[in-house]
Amino acid sequence: MGSILSLPWFDFTVSGVVIGSIYALMAVGLALIFGVANLINFAHGAVFTVGAYVGWVCAVALGLPLWATVPLVALGGGLVGAGIEYIAIRPLNRQSRIAPLLATIGVGLILDQIVHILFGANPRALPVPMPGWRVSVGQGSIGPIDITIFVTAVIAAAALYAFLFRTRLGMAVRATAQDEDAAKQMGVNIHAVNMAVFAIAGALGAIAGLLVGIYYNAIDPNTSFQIMLKGMVAIVIGGMANVPGAIGGGVILGLIESYGIALFGASYRNLFAFAVLLLMLLVKPNGLFAKGREREAEPMTGTFVIQSMPVRPPGWLLALGVAAAALVPLAGQPYLTQVMTNAFLYALAAISLTLIAGTVGLVSIGHAALLAIGAYASALLTIAGLPVALGLVAAAAITALLGTALAYPAFRLRGHYVAIGTLAIGEIVSLVILNWTSLTNGSMGVFGIPPLTLFGVDFFSTNPSYWLVLGLVVVFALLQTRLLSSHLGRTWRAIREDTVAAETYGVGSNYYKGLAYGFAGFTAGLAGAVTAHQFSYINFDTFNLLTSVLILTIVILGGLGNVTGAIVAAVLVAGLPEMFRVLAEYRMLFYGAALLLLIRFRPRGLLGSG
Amino acid sequence: MSSGALLSATGVTRRFGGIIAVDGVDLHVREGEFLSVIGPNGAGKTTLFNLISGQDRMDEGRVMLEGRDITNLSPRRMAEAGVARTFQHGRVFGNLSVMDNVLIGCHTRLRAARPRVPVVAPVLEILRALIRPASVRAEEAAMREEVRAIVATFGERLTPRLDEPTYALSYANRRRVEIARALALHPRILILDEPTAGMNESETVEMRDIVDALKRQGRTILLIEHKLDMVMRLSDRVMAMDNGRVIAEGTPAAVRDDPKVIEAYLGHATIGGGEPAEASLMPGTSRAAGGVQ
Ligand SMILES: Nc1ncnc2c1ncn2[C@@H]1O[C@H](COP(=O)(O)OP(=O)(O)O)[C@@H](O)[C@H]1O
Ligand SMILES: [Mg+2]
Numbered sequence: 001m002g003s004i005l006s007l008p009w010f011d012f013t014v015s016g017v018v019i020g021s022i023y024a025l026m027a028v029g030l031a032l033i034f035g036v037a038n039l040i041n042f043a044h045g046a047v048f049t050v051g052a053y054v055g056w057v058c059a060v061a062l063g064l065p066l067w068a069t070v071p072l073v074a075l076g077g078g079l080v081g082a083g084i085e086y087i088a089i090r091p092l093n094r095q096s097r098i099a100p101l102l103a104t105i106g107v108g109l110i111l112d113q114i115v116h117i118l119f120g121a122n123p124r125a126l127p128v129p130m131p132g133w134r135v136s137v138g139q140g141s142i143g144p145i146d147i148t149i150f151v152t153a154v155i156a157a158a159a160l161y162a163f164l165f166r167t168r169l170g171m172a173v174r175a176t177a178q179d180e181d182a183a184k185q186m187g188v189n190i191h192a193v194n195m196a197v198f199a200i201a202g203a204l205g206a207i208a209g210l211l212v213g214i215y216y217n218a219i220d221p222n223t224s225f226q227i228m229l230k231g232m233v234a235i236v237i238g239g240m241a242n243v244p245g246a247i248g249g250g251v252i253l254g255l256i257e258s259y260g261i262a263l264f265g266a267s268y269r270n271l272f273a274f275a276v277l278l279l280m281l282l283v284k285p286n287g288l289f290a291k292g293r294e295r296e297a298e299p300m301t302g303t304f305v306i307q308s309m310p311v312r313p314p315g316w317l318l319a320l321g322v323a324a325a326a327l328v329p330l331a332g333q334p335y336l337t338q339v340m341t342n343a344f345l346y347a348l349a350a351i352s353l354t355l356i357a358g359t360v361g362l363v364s365i366g367h368a369a370l371l372a373i374g375a376y377a378s379a380l381l382t383i384a385g386l387p388v389a390l391g392l393v394a395a396a397a398i399t400a401l402l403g404t405a406l407a408y409p410a411f412r413l414r415g416h417y418v419a420i421g422t423l424a425i426g427e428i429v430s431l432v433i434l435n436w437t438s439l440t441n442g443s444m445g446v447f448g449i450p451p452l453t454l455f456g457v458d459f460f461s462t463n464p465s466y467w468l469v470l471g472l473v474v475v476f477a478l479l480q481t482r483l484l485s486s487h488l489g490r491t492w493r494a495i496r497e498d499t500v501a502a503e504t505y506g507v508g509s510n511y512y513k514g515l516a517y518g519f520a521g522f523t524a525g526l527a528g529a530v531t532a533h534q535f536s537y538i539n540f541d542t543f544n545l546l547t548s549v550l551i552l553t554i555v556i557l558g559g560l561g562n563v564t565g566a567i568v569a570a571v572l573v574a575g576l577p578e579m580f581r582v583l584a585e586y587r588m589l590f591y592g593a594a595l596l597l598l599i600r601f602r603p604r605g606l607l608g609s610g
Numbered sequence: 611m612s613s614g615a616l617l618s619a620t621g622v623t624r625r626f627g628g629i630i631a632v633d634g635v636d637l638h639v640r641e642g643e644f645l646s647v648i649g650p651n652g653a654g655k656t657t658l659f660n661l662i663s664g665q666d667r668m669d670e671g672r673v674m675l676e677g678r679d680i681t682n683l684s685p686r687r688m689a690e691a692g693v694a695r696t697f698q699h700g701r702v703f704g705n706l707s708v709m710d711n712v713l714i715g716c717h718t719r720l721r722a723a724r725p726r727v728p729v730v731a732p733v734l735e736i737l738r739a740l741i742r743p744a745s746v747r748a749e750e751a752a753m754r755e756e757v758r759a760i761v762a763t764f765g766e767r768l769t770p771r772l773d774e775p776t777y778a779l780s781y782a783n784r785r786r787v788e789i790a791r792a793l794a795l796h797p798r799i800l801i802l803d804e805p806t807a808g809m810n811e812s813e814t815v816e817m818r819d820i821v822d823a824l825k826r827q828g829r830t831i832l833l834i835e836h837k838l839d840m841v842m843r844l845s846d847r848v849m850a851m852d853n854g855r856v857i858a859e860g861t862p863a864a865v866r867d868d869p870k871v872i873e874a875y876l877g878h879a880t881i882g883g884g885e886p887a888e889a890s891l892m893p894g895t896s897r898a899a900g901g902v903q
Contacts, residue, residue: 483736486742494710498701498703504663504689505714506690506795514732
């Protein structure tokens with residue numbers, strides 16, 4: 001007890017409030033956008049990074065003072081924000097709820113890649129001269145950096161309030177957030193409102209990027225996603241579109257993290273955020289500050305699956321395709337065969353995600369977690385002595401069980417919350433892998449995973465390995481197709497179309513979502529396990545968020561729910577870029593652009609959604 | 611009083627914040643009876659039916675079906691108990707074919723395809739769907755046959771479109787699909803929430819004939835309806851609601867002539883046709899969109 005009390009609580013509180021005020025700046029932008037455009041802006045983290053680098057250019061390259069840097073950063077962020085609205089959001093014309101969310105993921109990837117191209121992938125120092133004094137308060141102290149950050153955040157929030165409550169455009173923003181249709185009828189220009197909100201959010205997010213850079217005296221081009229997630233957690237705490245709530249949520253999150261680190265250590269920092277996120281989604285999905293039981297919204301019917309008839313290629317064409325694929329190794333080009341092996345592993349993962357996201361309608365942004373579970377399960381079991389064949393099957397079964405259990409909390413969620421929830425679950429899995437050192441070897445990763453030898457037969461050299469993966473793809477595609485034509489297929493699709501109506505006709509939606517997750521988990525776990533044996537080394541980052549986004553892109557390209565489409569799209573998205581050097585080098589740019597263009601021009605995918 | 615009732619609800623109350631949407635309503639339906647609930651918009655009819663069919667939980671009250679307490683059961687358990695309902699704004703599964711929509715209505719009756727064994731049921735259900743033993747195939751075939759028979763009762767409207775997705779159907783046909791789906795449940799009681807909402811005159815007449823046919827099959831039916839003409843023709847008994855309370859109950863003629871009912875309707879100035887006002891309050895559920903977007 002004494003040792004806990006003797007920790008420097010004042011300092012933790014100060015740093016919690018300072019970091020929290022940065023989270024609040026991020027969250028306010030997300031909340032404004034959610035209120036007006038009804039979407040979670042996944043590119044918001046990239047805007048933060050852009051802000052940090054604009055700040056570096058101004059303060060370091062040009063040597064400008066802070067008072068000149070802040071407005072320039074805000075301007076840069078504002079322009080980027082407005083650009084996001086103009087390029088990614090406006091053309092979609094609200095075709096479906098989840099489409100703009102996915103489009104912002106695409107823009108985020110593109111922006112991140114641009115920063116990488118311009119400034120390199122390594123962190124840079126951001127020295128901003130500060131006076132050296134500190135005011136001591138009790139046992140702790142406050143320094144000029146703390147005060148600068150806090151004051152800047154408060155001024156930015158005050159400016160926002162002045163805008164929202166003192167200007168015509170600000171009133172239009174508030175009116176649109178209240179009731180878009182009513183606002184439209186009163187002559188509000190929704191496009192202008194949207195763009196203004198994205199610009200303001202961009203400015204605030206960019207300032208947050210600068211402030212974090214000043215606080216840590218470093219900027220890092222790889223933190224976009226993490227910081228976006230923090231902002232998202234803050235608005236979930238605060239109640240999504242609730243702007244003052246977002247500020248409160250940001251500060252609360254900052255304090256939770258700061259105290260949590262004090263008690264458990266810094267490597268748990270992100271775990272707190274996601275645990276809080278999941279807890280909030282489950283217990284108080286309307287936010288801490290919501291009053292009472294809210295009116296239930298109309299169901300989000302057909303959240304993403306657009307009304308279309310899937311293309312059904314004739315059986316002989318599919319057989320021909322498989323035969324052609326089986327001949328690939330005979331071309332005598334080992335590199336091609338390896339690339340295709342990798343593409344078919346993605347196909348296996350995509351088949352499983354298309355069941356969850358397409359057929360059942362749970363658009364998951366955390367699918368890589370299933371691959372990771374399968375990979376670790378098989379790696380650890382076989383290193384412990386289990387034969388590889390058994391390891392693969394056990395890993396698939398473990399993934400089916402564990403994946404379903406982990407996703408279960410997300411089954412209750414709808415629409416955007418499914419995306420947020422699965423994302424959080426995915427991140428939690430990766431953080432648990434990172435921190436559970438005794439089991440997973442922590443950040444060191446797992447070495448020496450046995451090669452693919454099944455019943456004494458070599459499946460690890462290039463060609464057999466390819467045929468094995470191709471065989472798995474064909475088998476699981478057939479199994480899934482058969483399931484889709486059974487009562488399970490229609491039941492899953494009914495749940496996707498209208499969960500309430502399905503329940504009204506006696507369908508236990510959670511049970512059937514569980515069945516889908518179980519089957520998909522089995523497939524995905526197998527894909528992860530095979531990958532692990534091929535790589536012989538895995539760590540917590542082998543299957544990361546980019547993997548999840550890539551699989552989702554494949555699934556959308558193929559047509560949500562479309563098994564054949566998922567395979568074809570995997571070859572196009574995961575195979576093709578590797579054959580062209582430029583595409584492989586700017587992979588994120590390619591994926592981002594592919595996602596953006598797809599959602600814009602062919603949301604039903606190549607072969608139509610099923 | 612409730613003796614002989616198939617379904618009896620007593621003291622049903624639901625509050626939304628300050629509003630008491632349903633205020634101590636009693637409702638009893640005998641086997642084979644056709645009971646209509648009328649009332650101006652906002653009277654609490656839909657809320658009452660949501661409570662009875664498990665879509666919403668009541669704050670007070672009790673519902674018995676054939677002597678069994680079904681108060682606040684989940685919608686799924688209600689379906690298993692034999693309560694089937696349609697929705698005011700129509701809720702077909704847009705991307706599913708007519709056949710699949712109606713087959714979902716059969717879901718509670720699947721035996722072979724849905725093993726009831728504890729613990730391993732999920733694995734068994736997937737395996738049976740993959741392997742399809744003869745029992746599963748026979749069951750599926752029988753259900754499909756039955757769906758064809760149900761759909762055939764709508765004449766030539768739906769039969770040629772069995773394999774079309776329902777988003778491609780006309781509004782009236784979608785409502786037919788909804789009723790067919792409800793019938794496929796083999797309901798003990800059928801709850802219809804404004805089946806003619808948003809229909810034009812000839813469609814309304816057609817729907818009236820469909821409901822009339824259901825009545826003549828001897829089904830127990832609870833109907834919410836704005837269009838008094840239909841209510842007067844079909845009902846054995848009518849209940850009028852206003853502000854969450856029952857203001858009149860009795861034969862169609864008696865309720866129609868009850869001054870309190872006339873006043874309630876006049877007070878809201880929407881006698882017989884509150885639809886446009888309601889539709890405009892619900893963006894996205896207009897007729898063109900048909901509630902399936
Ligand atoms: N989920 C809800 N939250 C808050 N108020 C509701 C909700 N559902 C219905 N109400 C209110 O309850 C009253 C009765 O509505 P409803 O049952 O839809 O009437 P009716 O079907 O007779 O037109 C209305 O005042 C309506 O606004
Ligand atoms: Mg109603």
